Amino acid sequence: MISNSLVYLIALPLAGAAILLLAGRRSDKWGHLLATALSASSFFVGLYQLSLMLGRSNEQRPISQKLFEWISVGSFKIDAGLMLDQLSICFVLLITGVGTLIHVYSISYMSHDPDRRRFFAFLNLFIAAMLLLVLGDSYLNLYVGWEGVGLASYLLIGFWNQKPAYATASKKAFVMNRVGDMGLSFAIMIAFATMGTVSFTGVKAAVEHTSTAALTGIGIMLLVAATGKSAQFPLQAWLGDAMAGPTPVSALIHAATMVTAGVYLITRSNFIFDAAPTAQLLVVIVGAVTLMFGALIGTAKDDIKKALAASTMSQIGYMILGAGLGPVGYAFAIMHLLTHGFFKAGMFLGAGSVMHGMNDEVNMRKYGALRKFMPITFATFGLGYLAILGVPPFAGFYSKDMIIETAFNSGGIKGIILGSVTLLGASITAFYMTRVMILTFTGKSRWDDQAHPHESPWLMWLPMAILAIGSVTSGYLLSHGNALVNWLSPLFENHGEHEELLSPIVVSGLALTMVAIGVAIAFLKYSRNQVSDVAPENVSIFTRIARQDLLQDRFNESVFMRPGQVLTKILVRTDDSVIDGAVRTVGRAAMGSGASLRGVQSGFVRSYAALILVGAVALIAAIWVVTQ
């Protein structure tokens, strides 16, 4: 179906960004309100589209809009086109819904920042780019949104880039994302070379005529793209540093939305992965490795935001793993993505609220006993905590258990391995999240005298409360009567009944047991004992490695960065000495003397006009000679 109104979803926040940036300081007074209003309008347009979509039959639900012809050269024809279907509407509502809440939160959170207007301009820019990412009807349109969110992320991570470390963090994020983007470029190139099209519908139709090798290539390259944007192994190292951005940014971009773009990309490309088992297996492996990787890092972090970031990495690992188990897993990956959007955004905003009351302290060892001072933050954070643990009936119980179950039932030894990894991950998650709860909210206070913890104003806790409601209810709502699975099912290949290794009840029982073990260990370790307000030094090698993000930075630095720097230095030197040196030598030889170039130049140059003349005369003479 054709629609004329999809573009408003993007145009509203984009206009906000443009107005705020162009109006400059003039819009300081009202810029944040306009940006929030525009983000909210986009959300309401999304709701309106959902209501229209609900009124149509399954086949009629996807709608599209062609804006104009973007690039057309030979058979490479790309329209600026948008497409809204059952999958993208989920993202639209998540992005604009959570996005608007975070706008509201930021009005208060950023109220003392002289550059608040710029912050809101970037937030609106992000919303627009992210909507383009999920609404674009071809891989190239998606690419524009894909790098657009990367730009917004860069600008927001480095929002306080007067601090060198923050500036470095933003650069690191951009560069590592570009490595991933290269994968997307390759995927598009292979698709065009083999299928002659890069639109989603075109590629989907061409899959059956395309060789498995090409499909595997496209799939792997899409996976590379996903690892960059979604902070998956081995391109995950930027996410921890990205916590340099203001906390609302961490909640919106680096938890709820942008970092899930990789899951969207894989799910959107289900037709490729279904036909490329090798690529699909790699997806599963990346998801499994990252979910453990993130969880392990999460156990060792004292910085509340970095602990949550590690958790995000791990939870997205679950989603990627789920998406790699498609066709049956796609819907569960999306379900976990949506519930995670609620509970993780809520917890990040909670962390922001804690920081707000604690003079921007992020070290959890300097927290403690905040439950009494910040009851609302404690309650909303606590509900998010129960959700991520997967305690029934909170959101994560439904979404995470579905992924664990699907993993177990994916067949054979693979199923057992994947199932065990997801279960173990759930246990570690329970451990590190309990640790965060204990260190922050319970026990004895460990803050110093300057801190005067207090609850945040209503503009901040209201969004937290709304997200907390989502953390409680979203899982049930999305899975009730298989709502989300049925909603999305027209998009994915139908699949027969899969073999059932473990029944849902058994999986839930196992998962809850593992969670209980994790919680218990955390309690034994942190609740009983006095927590030190400085990180202990005499820790095991494992803790030390986990504190250093499992050494990925060290690996990147010694394998890529330092050799790269050496190579650069060598080339800079040889460019002058070898290449230019050779040119200089030839030049001298050509002059017929050993005199330096500079010695020859003055006389040579002054008669340059004459030289041209000589050239012309020589030309004419030569012509004359040969024509005689």
Added chain:
Amino acid sequence: MIWLTLLMALPLAGSVAVALVPKANEKLIKQTAFITTLIVMGTTIAMAVNFQRDNVELQFIEKYSWIPSFGINYALGIDGLALVLILMSTILAPVVVLAGWNESHGGRWSIKSFYILILVLETMMIGVFAATDVFLFYVIFEAMLIPVYFLIGGYGSGERAAAAVKFLIYSLFGGLLMLASIIALYVMSGAQGGHTFDLKALSQLEMSSTTQNLLFLGFFIAFAIKAPLWPLHTWLPDAADSATPGTSVLLLGVLDKVGTFGMIRYCLTLFPEASRTFTPLILVLAVISIVYGAILAIGQRDLKRLIAFTSISHFGFITMGIFAMTSQGYSGAALYMFNHGFSTAALFLVGGWMISRRGSSTIADFGGLQRITPVMAWMFFIAGMSSLALPGLSSFVSEFLVLVGTFTRYPVHAVIATFGIVLAALYILIPVQKALHGPTTPGNENLSDLNLREKIAIAPIIAIIIALGFYPSPLLNVINPAATHVIAQLGFSDPVPTSGEK
């Protein structure tokens, strides 16, 4: 209507007008020059409106006998590619004049001479793209060196004299090789029906493979020096380092395009067989340029040299697109030439303002500009984003077309070249971080932000960069017909999607 001659005559007339203004009246000199460039730009746009975009033949043809005894004609005509490049040149000219309002001060010669040189150069920039007589082309190609030489050597900074000489000798060397090839062509034309320098007639000459190869190299080396292609690039960083920002814009943005333009117009047209023979070698050089230029850019400490090296990488992309022999590669390369003109102009002009305010071009001397001079910092940032080909900006369209057009025929080259996009992120974000971010370092506290004149100068460039990123069709529609035509003449057609070979 004799559009092209008119276009060439206007700046020349302007230069006469400038010459007539009293030396003391600096303001009037600048105003005369600026208004002249505006008139030329307006006339070019009027001409572009009259261009028939579906016509693959040359348009606005003019032909007058010049030196009849040698068969030399004053012959002009343009296709879509030439139109686009003339448009770019004439839009950049007023921008450069306005942006560099004061850069003629403190030169070895007068302010007046500076603007005369600029205007004369503009005439030649139009002529070099419009000439269809090989002799006329050669004369302009060589004569262009003179104003550039004086602009670098007379108004530049640092080792300006040495840089100007290096530029000159490099160019002269290439020019001589081309001259030899031209003479040979002329001689052969005599043996095959009558002496001529007419491009079309020469393209129909019969010649042995060896002859073709040799003559091809004569042209190609001249163009590869201009473009510049690795390893013939070492004059460019020195020249850009010494030239004024405005001169650098004209040098890298316009004059270097004569190299890549020449590859298409002369190498491909005159020597199709030799072009095919040398394609593998040229593609390797192009890929090396892309990666090498980017790595060298990362390693630079000087802002102007850094920008020069980014251009070497970008010219690698253009050359690769040309010799990929696909319509996407060709159109991408042609569009790239246009877009590169503007993104490099933005970088050089804003970089130039930063440098003149700070009194240093060493990147490490800057720091924290985003909070001192926000408008200038953001303009530099946008220019940088354009240079790294961020989607949504014009350079992305051309860069991606080149990559995808190369990939369909030469996947390995395209894959290596794609690594350039990661290197591009580094060579832009490193100077951005050092100069714009971080705390304000000593010496930068009192820098002033852009004034109204500078804002007016940079605004159209930024507007073009953004507008063409989302809507490149006006240019692609002009470029495309020629693309298919040129590729077909060389005996190529776009590779067919391979699916179906399951």
